[in-house]
Amino acid sequence: MTTIERKYANLDAFQPEFRAVVLAHIATLPASEWERLRTIGAHSRDRPPLPHGSPLFAIDTPADVLLDGTLSEDSTSVEDVLSTTLGALAVTIGEIAGEPVWYVEGTGLYLWGPARVGEFSLSFWATYPAYPPGW
Numbered sequence: 809m810t811t812i813e814r815k816y817a818n819l820d821a822f823q824p825e826f827r828a829v830v831l832a833h834i835a836t837l838p839a840s841e842w843e844r845l846r847t848i849g850a851h852s853r854d855r856p857p858l859p860h861g862s863p864l865f866a867i868d869t870p871a872d873v874l875l876d877g878t879l880s881e882d883s884t885s886v887e888d889v890l891s892t893t894l895g896a897l898a899v900t901i902g903e904i905a906g907e908p909v910w911y912v913e914g915t916g917l918y919l920w921g922p923a924r925v926g927e928f929s930l931s932f933w934a935t936y937p938a939y940p941p942g943w
Contacts, residue, residue, distance in 0.1 A: 815924070818928070819930050826879070826918075826932075827876075829909045849867075849937055881929070886919055886920070886921045907923055915935070917934075
């Protein structure tokens with residue numbers, strides 16, 4: 809079995825910068841796009857159960873509240889995601905530690921991490937708790 813030596817033990821130190829880049833990008837989205845993404849989250853059948861009344865279900869949940877409640881470090885690498893059909897929709901919206909921060913247009917998916925297979929990544933789904941379209 810091959811052991812992958814990760815570039816960073818964890819990505820906690822990068823969360824504040826990732827949060828800032830994501831919120832700056834969300835501020836540039838048309839209000840109708842944010843509402844569309846949040847509607848997917850509020851009404852999708854594939855969402856996990858959350859307590860009734862959770863603000864993470866609401867269409868009008870502010871971006872910062874949603875991001876603070878859902879930002880995660882994932883075992884899926886940036887390369888794994890960009891090598892799918894989602895990669896054709898990905899655009900660079902910023903940079904952290906020399907690596908691009910990606911937004912997958914139309915899906916509400918944001919991600920960042922070392923660009924190597926097997927590395928973890930930071931991600932945010934504007935469609936939370938539903939999967940982004942095309943996931």
